[in-house]
Amino acid sequence: MHFGVNLIAPQTFPVLECLIKEGHAHFCEIMLDNFIHLEPQKLKTLLGDIPCAFHMVASRFLEKDEIALATLAERIRKWCDDLNPLYISDHLVRFRDDLNRNLPFIAEPDYARGEHILFERVHLWQSLLQRKLWLENHASMTKRGLLQPVFFAKLLDATGCGLLFDVSNAHIASCNIDVPYRAWNAMHSTTRHFHVAGFSRMQDAPLLIDTHDAPLAPVVLQHLQQSFKHRDMKDLTCVIEFDVAASKALWQQTLVQVKDVIRC
Amino acid sequence: MLKFEEVLSHPNNIGERSLKHQLFFRLPLFCSQNFNLDEILSSFLSYALASQVTFNWSLPIHFLNWCMLEPKLVHNMSPNIQEEMVKAALIQWSLMGFESIDAAGLLVISKYLPDCAWGLWKSREVMAAHRLVKCAPQTRSRILPNHLSAYEDYYIVSYTPGQWPSVGSQPIPL
Numbered sequence: 053m054h055f056g057v058n059l060i061a062p063q064t065f066p067v068l069e070c071l072i073k074e075g076h077a078h079f080c081e082i083m084l085d086n087f088i089h090l091e092p093q094k095l096k097t098l099l100g101d102i103p104c105a106f107h108m109v110a111s112r113f114l115e116k117d118e119i120a121l122a123t124l125a126e127r128i129r130k131w132c133d134d135l136n137p138l139y140i141s142d143h144l145v146r147f148r149d150d151l152n153r154n155l156p157f158i159a160e161p162d163y164a165r166g167e168h169i170l171f172e173r174v175h176l177w178q179s180l181l182q183r184k185l186w187l188e189n190h191a192s193m194t195k196r197g198l199l200q201p202v203f204f205a206k207l208l209d210a211t212g213c214g215l216l217f218d219v220s221n222a223h224i225a226s227c228n229i230d231v232p233y234r235a236w237n238a239m240h241s242t243t244r245h246f247h248v249a250g251f252s253r254m255q256d257a258p259l260l261i262d263t264h265d266a267p268l269a270p271v272v273l274q275h276l277q278q279s280f281k282h283r284d285m286k287d288l289t290c291v292i293e294f295d296v297a298a299s300k301a302l303w304q305q306t307l308v309q310v311k312d313v314i315r316c
Numbered sequence: 317m318l319k320f321e322e323v324l325s326h327p328n329n330i331g332e333r334s335l336k337h338q339l340f341f342r343l344p345l346f347c348s349q350n351f352n353l354d355e356i357l358s359s360f361l362s363y364a365l366a367s368q369v370t371f372n373w374s375l376p377i378h379f380l381n382w383c384m385l386e387p388k389l390v391h392n393m394s395p396n397i398q399e400e401m402v403k404a405a406l407i408q409w410s411l412m413g414f415e416s417i418d419a420a421g422l423l424v425i426s427k428y429l430p431d432c433a434w435g436l437w438k439s440r441e442v443m444a445a446h447r448l449v450k451c452a453p454q455t456r457s458r459i460l461p462n463h464l465s466a467y468e469d470y471y472i473v474s475y476t477p478g479q480w481p482s483v484g485s486q487p488i489p490l
Contacts, residue, residue, distance in 0.1 A: 085413035
């Protein structure tokens, strides 16, 4: 098992570097959105011999026109050539509505009605990137997410993309909209890349939000244990995500906790 | 069909809560005035939807313009608060990493800040942060052509680090 820590801003790099150099983590997952404007060689110099993976949040590949997407893919391919990431991952979500207005919050697509269009977009994005794309399951907050696991199963078959299984997102969706965690069993038992993070409860509402700002919940640790029970850990990765200025101590403690739970 | 209004109407007010956070999170000075933020958001939202605002990076500038026309708010809109709103728009632009990769910076000219312009330069080094800069009146007058109205807001994108172009300013998008 290769453990990763996520780099969302340059200020957190010293903590990540320390965790990796001390052997608590093995690679750095770069949130490409926040670094893509730089020359990839500059990040390569900073990373030195630290392996990396690429994660994207707002590529908007479901919404961009083909020319814009091809231009973006060309830039990302250059990053891939220079930094040779372990994997490249993205989110299958909508940022804008059909009138091009930014949505109040990221929305899941209409899995039932838009199935073939979504397959085509994933296929297109993957071909433009010229490598396998790993798509993260969403921390559903609305009923649109009810069909997410069924859709993902079909998507993996239809496009050959991979599932970046976010254990905490699956738990959040199970609490928010009653999609059982076990609905993902067939997929997470075969996928190679995982995320896990802390979450919060929305004030005055029965909703969990994927905030990446808290220690892991006990129930998520149980899910982790279950997910890795019969797996050969050799080629698997798991990123422990923190989005705010997490202390080295908290990050390190969480890494130890996860390793302990999955006996790695 | 996915519509903004549909997402906004989800149960538990998650749409409005999210918008409230997005709009006010970078406006600590404005929020320190003890306004009823829910009431303000609701009125502004009605205006923004009717005006076909697209809720992109320029939203804080539309909010500034709306506040300046609101009799209940205008007297509390100090120059510092007005600048805070322009800076919030610039920061929002800088966070859309995949949308303007080759842009080096963005400059915004607000009709309510006649003596200056605010800009943001993206970092060019991994360990450096983006930089907000206040530009002198000369920069403003160089960029804002004479034939353009002083009663509108404009922006200009620079593709050369450290250098604002003299031509190419555009009205702030909806």
